[in-house]
Amino acid sequence: QDSCEFGSSKYFALCGIGGILSCGTTHTFVVPLDLVKCRLQVDQAKYKNLVHGFKVTVAEEGARGLAKGWFPTLLGYSAQGLCKFGLYEVFKVKYADIIGEENAYLYRTSLYLAASASAEFFADIALSPFEAAKVKIQTIPGFANNFREAVPKMLKEEGINAFYKGLVPLWMRQIPYTMMKFACFERTVELLYK
Numbered sequence: 001q002d003s004c005e006f007g008s009s010k011y012f013a014l015c016g017i018g019g020i021l022s023c024g025t026t027h028t029f030v031v032p033l034d035l036v037k038c039r040l041q042v043d044q045a046k047y048k049n050l051v052h053g054f055k056v057t058v059a060e061e062g063a064r065g066l067a068k069g070w071f072p073t074l075l076g077y078s079a080q081g082l083c084k085f086g087l088y089e090v091f092k093v094k095y096a097d098i099i100g101e102e103n104a105y106l107y108r109t110s111l112y113l114a115a116s117a118s119a120e121f122f123a124d125i126a127l128s129p130f131e132a133a134k135v136k137i138q139t140i141p142g143f144a145n146n147f148r149e150a151v152p153k154m155l156k157e158e159g160i161n162a163f164y165k166g167l168v169p170l171w172m173r174q175i176p177y178t179m180m181k182f183a184c185f186e187r188t189v190e191l192l193y194k
Contacts, residue, residue, distance in 0.1 A: 007093050016086025023081025028074045032066035035138045042139045069134040072147045076130025083123035088182060091115035109183055116182035117175050124170045129163035131170065 004011050027034075036053035039046070047053035057065050092115040096104035104111055133150040136143050144150035154162040 007089075012086055012090055015089045016082040019081030019083070019085025020078045021081070023084065024074050024078030027077035028070055031068075031070045031073050034073070035066060035068055038135060038138050068145075069138045072130040072134040072137070072150075075147075076127045076134065079126035079130065080123040083126050084119050084178060087119035087122055088116050091118045109187065112183040112186045113179045116179045120175045120178040121171065123178075124167060124174050125164075128167045128170055132163050132166055135166075 004014060032054070033050075036047065036050055036057060039057070040050065040053050047056055054066070061068070092111060095111055095115055095118075099107070099111070130147075133144075133147055133154060136154065137146065137150050144153055158165075
């Protein structure tokens with residue numbers, strides 16, 4: 001059967017898979033840019049600008065150095081995408097059930113905002129450990145060469161807090177962004193179908 005009923009488990013799973021593919025792959029694709037951006041933020045004396053940051057990284061680490069942090073990026077943003085897109089649809093249905101069909105339509109923008117904020121809350125909990133490891137791999141010379149080396153070192157040095165100390169700033173950035181993204185998406189689709 002090719003069809004998929006809205007609100008079914010299959011529907012939610014497919015939305016989650018779409019999130020994995022759209023977030024995990026796109027964020028992994030831009031790891032070199034993200035790596036240089038992070039290094040610019042932590043060492044402005046060494047990395048003068050974006051182009052210089054690329055040149056310094058390649059000169060010191062080779063082209064492979066630009067891929068540092070790709071694995072936690074792939075895992076983290078895949079997990080975030082799964083939760084962001086999958087849970088957004090779950091919360092949209094659950095909140096609509098709570099307020100009723102008529103109110104869900106009348107206050108649909110508020111529904112989109114609430115559902116997306118809720119989904120992103122959990123998506124960032126899934127992302128945070130991977131993002132923390134990625135940043136350490138990319139910005140602290142000699143800390144770890146890869147995710148497998150970073151995780152035990154982070155646990156030993158800082159405990160579980162190492163993976164979540166950036167969660168609140170992540171929420172502050174991601175939740176408003178995601179709320180606007182989904183609300184704008186939903187209303188744009190609505191306009192296009194009129």
